[in-house]
Amino acid sequence: MYLAKVYVTLKTTVNDPQGLTVLATLRNLGFAAATDVRVGKYLEVRIDNPDRSQAEALVNEMCRELLSNPVIEEYRFDLEEMAPEGSATS
């Protein structure tokens, strides 16, 4: 059992209107120190597979097929081992 922490971000060459809006709002609130904002997605996916390399391959496939748009986004992820559901100890 693994927990995949997936970070999906816009490629640096892609315009980020949502980030610009957040930046403008921060500055309106008085946060003059904020100079740039980029907004992305963060997903936690629980993977029921005991093998780390298989779990990694699955997450890569999920990212390419659904979780990210490879045209404009990039992704990276960390895999954390978890105790199986229903077990009392780790």
Added chain:
Amino acid sequence: MYLAKVYVTLKTTVNDPQGLTVLATLRNLGFAAATDVRVGKYLEVRIDNPDRSQAEALVNEMCRELLSNPVIEEYRFDLEEMAPEGSATS
């Protein structure tokens, strides 16, 4: 100059319909190993302040005032030191 990597997630007690939709779609695509999905936000905020503790305090304020909804969300962040803009070396 710091880069704050901010992770905003729904509290575990809060229902996540977006996560359930992603999970259902993953399973429809054949990813039977996916057993749970939670969707959150990931933000990168550039902070123009040379002092780490001041930068940390600013990011905490930003999270409380704009970037997260404290009623249903939690946040955490990492601060990474960056080279000032326009400088060639770090």
